[in-house]
Amino acid sequence: MRIGFGGMLAVLVCLAGAPSRAADQPGFTVDGQVRQTLHPNAADVQKLPVIELEVAFEAQGKMQKAKFKGALLLDILNKAEIVDAEGKGSAFRHAIEVASSDGYAINLAIGEFHPFLEGKQVLVAYERDGQALESMGGLRVVVPGDKHGARSIRDLVRITVK
Ligand SMILES: Nc1nc2c(c(=O)[nH]1)N[C@H]1C(S)=C(S)[C@@H](COP(=O)(O)O)O[C@H]1N2
Ligand SMILES: [Mo]
Numbered sequence: 001m002r003i004g005f006g007g008m009l010a011v012l013v014c015l016a017g018a019p020s021r022a023a024d025q026p027g028f029t030v031d032g033q034v035r036q037t038l039h040p041n042a043a044d045v046q047k048l049p050v051i052e053l054e055v056a057f058e059a060q061g062k063m064q065k066a067k068f069k070g071a072l073l074l075d076i077l078n079k080a081e082i083v084d085a086e087g088k089g090s091a092f093r094h095a096i097e098v099a100s101s102d103g104y105a106i107n108l109a110i111g112e113f114h115p116f117l118e119g120k121q122v123l124v125a126y127e128r129d130g131q132a133l134e135s136m137g138g139l140r141v142v143v144p145g146d147k148h149g150a151r152s153i154r155d156l157v158r159i160t161v162k
Contacts, residue, residue, distance in 0.1 A: 026138035028124075032161035033094055034080035042126045042139060048075045051121055055142060059149040068142045070125030073159070074113055082110075082161050092117070098141050098151075099158040106151045108143070120144055124156065 027041030048071035056065045073096075082091045092110050099105040111117035123142040126133050133140055137154035146152070 026134055026155070028139060028156045028158055030076060030080045030159045030161075032097075033083050034077075034161050035083055036080050038076070038080050040076065042134065045071045045076070045124055045126055045139065048072070051123055053121055053123055053125075053142060053144055055144050055146075055152075057146055057149040057152060059152075064149065066128050067130075068123055068125040068140070069127035070123035070140075070142065072113075073108075073122040073124055073141065074115070076124060076159070077161070080161075095162045097158075097160045097162055098153055098156065099160070100153050101138070101155045101157045104153060106141075106153055108151070112143075 025041040025043055027039060027044075030038040030040070050069060051072055052067060052069050054065070054067045056063055058064070077096075082094055084091060084093070086093070092114070094110055096108040096110065097105055098108065108122065113120045113122040121144055123144075125140045125142050128136060128140070139156040141151065141153045141156055143151040
């Protein structure tokens with residue numbers, strides 16, 4: 001069967017008009033002690049206030065310098081709303097586990113990035129040195145101030161509030 005001109009046009013319009021989202025975008029889950037489990041992708045993260053951060057960290061014995069662009073982890077967690085299961089009114093009891101697709105995971109205390117306490121600008125980054133991270137191992141969590149790159153976790157897939 002041949003596709004007529006109209007059919008071809010429909011296919012082209014369909015391809016051109018397909019919004020770049022969901023399946024072809026790196027995304028992750030926010031779950032655990034939250035009111036709302038979220039499944040944001042890179043486009044959702046890009047809608048949040050943009051933060052740019054220059055960091056230096058050691059990796060495999062070498063210093064790396066990089067400029068990351070992303071959103072605050074705090075802004076994402078505020079959308080999910082951390083619960084206080086024990087009802088004592090303190091979000092600071094919780095810890096955040098950040099996991100990657102390769103099974104690598106790290107931990108953060110809320111106090112490290114909460115503005116009442118250390119207030120570090122922990123990012124969920126989608127760009128490194130002007131290049132989309134999509135082509136470099138997906139979304140990346142960046143923890144400013146860390147001397148080693150161990151918590152600069154690539155290909156973020158899950159943020160769990162414990
Ligand atoms: N997903 C994932 N992220 C990871 C790691 C890993 O094994 N898996 N290793 C970490 C370590 S130990 C370092 S030093 C840095 C290295 O950063 P680079 O990928 O920019 O070289 O990545 C971190 N992020
Ligand atoms: Mo490392």
